[in-house]
Amino acid sequence: MTDEQLAKRNLFIMWFANFFISASLSMIMPFLSLYISSFGTLSEREVQSWSGIIFGVTFVTAFICSPFWGKLGDRYGRKLILIITSFGMGISILLLGFTENVWQLFMLRLFMGIFTGFIGISQAFISTQTPSHIAGRVLGTLQTGSITGMLFGPLLGGILADSIGFHGTFFLVSLSVFTSALLVTCGTKEYLVKIQKGEKSHYTSKEVLAHILRDPILLVVLILSSLIQIANFSVQPILSLYVQELHGPENIAFYSGIAFSAAGLGNLLMTRTWGKLGDRIGYVKILIGLIFAAGIVYIPGALVNSVWELAVIRLFLGMAIGGIIPLRVAYIRQAAPISMQGEVLGYNNSLRFLGNFIGPIMGGIMAGYFGFSAVFYMTSALLIICGVTLLTAHIKNGRSSTRAHSI
Structure with a gap:
């Protein structure tokens, strides 16, 4: 074989x-x-x-x-x-x-x-x-x-x-x-991947961290792993309660399931398409667009009047969110040597889990003090900040590369 x-x-x-x-x-x-x-x-x-x-x-x-x-x-x-x-x-x-x-x-x-x-x-x-x-x-x-x-x-x-x-x-x-x-x-069956010329077979954790810190886009992508999860998971604990406010207590489990599943369906429909576009156009470019799109889509989520409107918003949100994880991993595949990719992805997953932990706590507190709509606005703002941060790093990195080529 x-x-x-x-x-x-x-x-x-x-x-x-x-x-x-x-x-x-x-x-x-x-x-x-x-x-x-x-x-x-x-x-x-x-x-x-x-x-x-x-x-x-x-x-x-x-x-x-x-x-x-x-x-x-x-x-x-x-x-x-x-x-x-x-x-x-x-x-x-x-x-x-x-x-x-x-x-x-x-x-x-x-x-x-x-x-x-x-x-x-x-x-x-x-x-x-x-x-x-x-x-x-x-x-x-x-x-x-x-x-x-x-x-x-x-x-x-x-x-x-x-x-x-x-x-x-x-x-x-x-x-x-x-x-x-x-x-x-x-x-x-795992097979040995050929190590490219100039790469080592093993890297110390110090060398891995040094590689991350030398690549501004890679560093930002890893940090955004946590911030994006905070944004997404801040809505999770209050979604069922929000559905109940919109629809009433009747069949609440069913309608909450629709709201949750709509995002998953959108994710499923588009995730492979975003991956293909990233292969063709560039992972960071598509990532920036998807993060901004997700931030914008969250805003009308605070303004809906029915559970069906919320489900449509969640469907579009899922379409935008669907490409973020595979594109991040694909960029790491491109930016990190083979022999350190597991550890770099480990840091990526670690920061995602941190976001998974912080997000529900933050969302619950925000909803308790300021209402459900505030959670959607906060999530939107956080995602837009993430998009601006990655866009800035991408532009600066492009300028640095241009200067390096001109020297």
Whole structure:
């Protein structure tokens, strides 16, 4: 089997592995607060507080561990790290079904965060086997696997929890994660990518950080990973409440699901297209356009009068957001030597997890003090600031390159 055929097979297998992982993680979200409430020892306010803490604590350990997994992947192979993280995640989810109080659940979610880097590592696994000129298209294709999982996961999780209970659902979700682990173990093969002339086979963390700091666009792209996630996740905790304000309490779960899924559908429709455009026009140029587009689309979200208007806005938002992750990864593939890409992507994922943690807290506080509309305006402003920052770095870098060529 040639390297090209092997790369296609790896992409095919990793698409399904990402689908199962993403679906599994999103299956838990709809009933996590209900599971906490089932312990029967907490007030309604305590359940709400613990739901936020237990949801967010996974991102804290994921933030700490992501660069570590990336560095190990660069040194020992990314397939090994994918196997370790998927089995670790599967065991963690299986044990969630045996918890008897909120502290046990908290500790297991904290432990689970250690292994929550599967999708980011899979991006590094595929990225390093992909020629840089088609990285956007390939990584966009890979992302459709996780997006599809996110679309189906919450629906399946709610149905399973209602029909077989929390414990049975945790068991089936863990089986789904173990399926991903087996797909990676038996279906993929990692091959050595040729190191280009002038590159080293291994880099120290000091050398990796020095490389990031020397490339202003790469540094900005990594920082924006956190800021963009803060913007997107600030809306997540208040979306169901916003839907309830627009539509009333009737069938709130159904209409909230429509609002959530609309963004995922838009994401799914456009993510591969943005990747192709990035390959042709340039990843940073498309990134700048998408960040500005997302910032603009958030503004009418604060002005809608019905849940259907909100769903349309969320659909357009998903279309804009869809290309941001694969284009960021594709740019890192282009800007970082092969032997350090895992660690650089580890920092990228780490900063994303930090944004995932900060965003819901910020959104909840803003909604509590200033109302739902304020969250949309704040998110829009943050994204536009991100776009201006990346545009400025891109223009300055272009001028620096022009001066360097003229000397």
